[in-house]
Amino acid sequence: MTLQILAVDDSRTMRKMIQMTLENAGIETHLADDGVNGLTALEGLEPDAIITDINMPNLDGFGFIDAVRAQDKHRKTPILVLTTESAPELKAKARQAGATGWVVKPFDPDKLVRALNMIAG
Amino acid sequence: MNQDSPAMNPIELLSFGLAGQAYAVDIMAVREIRGWVEPTALPGTPDYVCGVINLRGTVLPILNLATRLGLEAHQVSDRSVVIVLTVASRTFGITVDAVSDILTVDPAAIQPPPDGVQEHSKGFVSALCLLDDQMIRLLSPDTLITQDGALAA
Amino acid sequence: MRQPEPMADLRATFFDECDELMEAFQDGLDDLGRGGGTHETVHALFRSVHSIKSGAATFGFDGLTKYAHNLENTLTRLRNDKSLPSLAEISDLLRASDHLAALVTAARQGSDVCDAHDTQSAAPENARKLDIRRGADEQSDAASVHLKPATDLWKQGLSCREVLSDLGAIGQCEVRLDDDAIPTIETYDPEQMMLTWQIDVTCHTSPIEEWIGKQHAALGLAMNTADQVVPPEVKQPERNSATTAAPTPKATIRVELERVDRMINLVGELVINQAMLAQTMEGTDLTGNLAYGSGLDDFLRLTRDLQDSVMQIRAQPVKPLFMRMARICRETAHTVEKPVDLIMEGADTEIDKTVIERLTEPLTHMIRNAVDHGIEPPDQRKAAGKAANGTIKLRALHRSGQVIVELSDDGAGIDRASVQRKAETQGIIGPNARLSDAEIDALLFHPGLSTAKTVSDVSGRGVGMDVVRSAIHALGGRLMVESRPGQGTRFSIALPLTLAVLDSMIIGAQGHTLVLPLSAIRETLHVRPSQVVELPTSSGGSRRLLRYNDRVIPICDLADELGFSPRRSDLDGALALIVTHEDTATSAIIIDEILEQRQVVIKGLQDGFATHPCIAAATILGDGRIALIVDPYELTPATAQGSTQAAVPLAQTG
Numbered sequence: 001m002t003l004q005i006l007a008v009d010d011s012r013t014m015r016k017m018i019q020m021t022l023e024n025a026g027i028e029t030h031l032a033d034d035g036v037n038g039l040t041a042l043e044g045l046e047p048d049a050i051i052t053d054i055n056m057p058n059l060d061g062f063g064f065i066d067a068v069r070a071q072d073k074h075r076k077t078p079i080l081v082l083t084t085e086s087a088p089e090l091k092a093k094a095r096q097a098g099a100t101g102w103v104v105k106p107f108d109p110d111k112l113v114r115a116l117n118m119i120a121g
Numbered sequence: 122m123n124q125d126s127p128a129m130n131p132i133e134l135l136s137f138g139l140a141g142q143a144y145a146v147d148i149m150a151v152r153e154i155r156g157w158v159e160p161t162a163l164p165g166t167p168d169y170v171c172g173v174i175n176l177r178g179t180v181l182p183i184l185n186l187a188t189r190l191g192l193e194a195h196q197v198s199d200r201s202v203v204i205v206l207t208v209a210s211r212t213f214g215i216t217v218d219a220v221s222d223i224l225t226v227d228p229a230a231i232q233p234p235p236d237g238v239q240e241h242s243k244g245f246v247s248a249l250c251l252l253d254d255q256m257i258r259l260l261s262p263d264t265l266i267t268q269d270g271a272l273a274a
Numbered sequence: 275m276r277q278p279e280p281m282a283d284l285r286a287t288f289f290d291e292c293d294e295l296m297e298a299f300q301d302g303l304d305d306l307g308r309g310g311g312t313h314e315t316v317h318a319l320f321r322s323v324h325s326i327k328s329g330a331a332t333f334g335f336d337g338l339t340k341y342a343h344n345l346e347n348t349l350t351r352l353r354n355d356k357s358l359p360s361l362a363e364i365s366d367l368l369r370a371s372d373h374l375a376a377l378v379t380a381a382r383q384g385s386d387v388c389d390a391h392d393t394q395s396a397a398p399e400n401a402r403k404l405d406i407r408r409g410a411d412e413q414s415d416a417a418s419v420h421l422k423p424a425t426d427l428w429k430q431g432l433s434c435r436e437v438l439s440d441l442g443a444i445g446q447c448e449v450r451l452d453d454d455a456i457p458t459i460e461t462y463d464p465e466q467m468m469l470t471w472q473i474d475v476t477c478h479t480s481p482i483e484e485w486i487g488k489q490h491a492a493l494g495l496a497m498n499t500a501d502q503v504v505p506p507e508v509k510q511p512e513r514n515s516a517t518t519a520a521p522t523p524k525a526t527i528r529v530e531l532e533r534v535d536r537m538i539n540l541v542g543e544l545v546i547n548q549a550m551l552a553q554t555m556e557g558t559d560l561t562g563n564l565a566y567g568s569g570l571d572d573f574l575r576l577t578r579d580l581q582d583s584v585m586q587i588r589a590q591p592v593k594p595l596f597m598r599m600a601r602i603c604r605e606t607a608h609t610v611e612k613p614v615d616l617i618m619e620g621a622d623t624e625i626d627k628t629v630i631e632r633l634t635e636p637l638t639h640m641i642r643n644a645v646d647h648g649i650e651p652p653d654q655r656k657a658a659g660k661a662a663n664g665t666i667k668l669r670a671l672h673r674s675g676q677v678i679v680e681l682s683d684d685g686a687g688i689d690r691a692s693v694q695r696k697a698e699t700q701g702i703i704g705p706n707a708r709l710s711d712a713e714i715d716a717l718l719f720h721p722g723l724s725t726a727k728t729v730s731d732v733s734g735r736g737v738g739m740d741v742v743r744s745a746i747h748a749l750g751g752r753l754m755v756e757s758r759p760g761q762g763t764r765f766s767i768a769l770p771l772t773l774a775v776l777d778s779m780i781i782g783a784q785g786h787t788l789v790l791p792l793s794a795i796r797e798t799l800h801v802r803p804s805q806v807v808e809l810p811t812s813s814g815g816s817r818r819l820l821r822y823n824d825r826v827i828p829i830c831d832l833a834d835e836l837g838f839s840p841r842r843s844d845l846d847g848a849l850a851l852i853v854t855h856e857d858t859a860t861s862a863i864i865i866d867e868i869l870e871q872r873q874v875v876i877k878g879l880q881d882g883f884a885t886h887p888c889i890a891a892a893t894i895l896g897d898g899r900i901a902l903i904v905d906p907y908e909l910t911p912a913t914a915q916g917s918t919q920a921a922v923p924l925a926q927t928g
């Protein structure tokens with residue numbers, strides 16, 4: 001079964017990059033450009049994992065994770081935080097909000113796919 | 122084939138009549154020949170600029186050649202012909218009475234104009250060419266638009 | 275290294291996004307500068323830089339990443355602050371954004387090791403803000419810097435001097451100049467930077483790192499700090515070098531301009547053809563036939579839609595050009611130490627892409643001139659009762675089927691006495707020549723005349739306003755100047771749209787058919803004799819004015835002005851078009867009849883064509899004949915305006 005992923009990032013370059021990486025690995029990819037649109041996109045989806053950026057307009061990554069975890073059906077969906085921030089307190093904050101893991105940009109495409117397969121597969 | 126020096130290659134000229142005289146221009150400068158249409162007058166231009174006409178969607182300035190050469194008494198008429206020339210990336214038309222022929226001329230037959238003609242035509246005639254007892258004035262078309270700042274930039 | 279196709283595509287996306295982000299960044303700063311920003315604006319600034327940083331790191335643009343990272347840190351502190359940034363901080367951020375933009379450009383041009391940024395943008399106050407100091411390391415060290423500036427460095431208004439002097443301040447330098455790239459004199463282009471430097475600096479490690487980090491990241495010597503962290507719950511996977519990516523659908527295509535131009539020409543023909551067909555049908559008994567009528571209407575609508583779409587291919591807003599000018603303005607202001615506020619209007623105005631590109635150079639020069647020569651030093655301004663900050667206004671608008679780009683300053687105005695003296699000394703004019711203000715102003719465009727008392731860094735490179743004028747002429751445009759002593763100078767560039775549709779009024783004047791832009795005409799009226807005021811002039815003639823709404827405005831007899839026929843003596847019952855400019859009636863144009871109102875396709879006259887200054891362009895009417903388009907603003911007789919206000923049509927002689 002192919003994996004289904006929702007990726008939320010406000011950077012077009014990053015979205016395109018994630019899409020290229022994942023689709024090339026045979027992963028079905030859905031995209032959203034901020035937290036609010038991420039939540040909207042999630043309404044019709046039951047992704048195997050979610051990738052999210054932290055710094056986004058309207059609703060940032062922490063808020064987004066928080067809102068995802070508040071929904072019963074997504075309580076256990078693995079969430080990978082993909083961001084350039086690597087400060088420990090931010091990691092802690094993301095973990096607290098309910099993030100499963102953390103990948104620092106720039107990411108190694110292969111590594112991202114493996115990480116996803118591992119947490120979602 | 123390549124033994125002739127370039128100067129000895131025959132040149133092709135388009136000859137035409139204006140005010141009873143025979144003139145010619147290098148055929149390389151000629152783009153096309155058109156019948157007379159009444160141009161739209163262009164204010165603020167010298168008297169020898171008849172105006173502009175529509176040449177397939179572009180605006181083509183027309184020079185009254187007779188006026189330009191100082192033959193003031195000679196008028197354009199419905200039977201006048203417009204020779205469209207492209208010189209130094211500029212395209213413009215000149216009015217003549219009738220187009221005569223395409224001539225292949227040996228450069229040896231071309232000679233510098235005597236002073237009398239030169240004076241009369243402000244240097245527009247670059248050479249004379251004697252062909253079958255007829256004297257043809259060879260026009261240098263670039264001078265038509267550059268002398269006295271006619272259309273010059 | 276050649277990158278695979280999808281990566282190149284991704285890179286292109288990144289740079290496109292960078293342009294948008296830079297624009298958003300500058301817009302945000304502008305908002306803050308105007309007091310219109312909120313805390314969210316600061317957040318948005320942060321996100322813009324953050325996105326640039328992430329992308330840059332992905333593609334390995336270390337210099338760019340590093341600088342964006344530093345800027346991001348600064349913004350983080352600002353973001354965590356409760357108060358919005360001060361004006362001084364905004365000014366620093368503007369310069370930092372200039373630097374960032376230059377780094378983006380450098381990365382895009384593939385010169386990540388090239389110092390393409392302006393040295394002025396790396397101002398010391400900026401460095402203090404950017405918290406990049408490392409622990410003091412007193413160890414002595416040497417660093418080698420390879421400085422290879424972009425070849426168009428000077429055109430961008432940049433210079434290497436400060437980079438070199440900065441390095442000199444850091445430690446002992448051994449500098450080697452490499453001039454191998456300078457070609458022979460035949461192919462030498464003095465506007466191109468051909469030099470490279472190899473500089474060995476002996477110094478304490480800390481300053482050189484700091485210097486590279488904070489100011490000259492583009493040199494490519496910045497340290498790569500992007501550490502890779504894996505998700506905590508996941509075992510570190512093995513590295514696999516086989517990475518491929520699927521191609522993604524392209525949102526844009528690249529087309530040769532020539533093809534677009536050919537299409538634009540053809541559509542222009544189609545529009546004319548459509549008009550001709552409509553005209554032909556009017557002469558037949560088909561007019562009453564509904565099917566033909568509605569068919570023709572559809573044809574008309576489709577033609578227009580097609581034309582609009584085609585025009586949009588080439589038209590682009592002037593905003594990026596204006597942004598660039600804002601940068602030049604800031605840099606220049608910084609160099610000559612004059613605080614200047616730049617106001618931009620009409621940045622959404624769309625102009626042909628080529629025209630925009632070719633405007634960059636002349637506008638750059640004009641902006642520098644305005645700051646350097648136009649605006650007075652602050653103390654002088656205060657003495658004259660003006661604000662210390664000079665104001666420069668850059669404005670674009672559509673008018674009479676032309677695009678107008680205006681650059682005005684509130685400086686001292688043209689020092690006409692000085693210009694005249696200079697022209698005399700240089701033998702351009704005879705001694706004691708009696709010149710009108712307009713004639714003196716026109717001297718500014720004379721080759722080699724520069725009025726700056728001291729040759730400054732900024733505009734002392736020997737490019738004069740004559741070059742600017744030539745560049746505008748080459749675009750088929752005109753350059754005009756108007757100046758008021760003590761109040762400022764305004765340069766106007768009027769550019770023809772290579773192809774555009776003009777809502778127009780087609781009129782007849784003494785047997786000639788002419789076209790006027792509808793937008794310029796406020797009202798048409800029949801003249802009553804009591805409305806006409808006749809004033810004798812010194813030359814023995816008379817000047818006629820029209821009473822209109824409690825004012826008197828000059829009367830211009832169109833056929834007379836264009837030399838088609840002598841001035842009519844009796845204006846009783848004549849038809850007058852009241853022409854307005856920015857809601858002010860400026861003149862009454864006397865014509866015979868209004869033939870119709872419709873859209874026409876603008877056709878440019880041939881380059882450098884010497885004609886009456888008011889003839890801006892031409893169009894082809896339904897019958898295939900050419901009608902000239904009249905620019906009514908050029909018609910108003912100069913004598914009717916105050917001499918300092920009169921725009922001087924400098925291009926009328928081509």
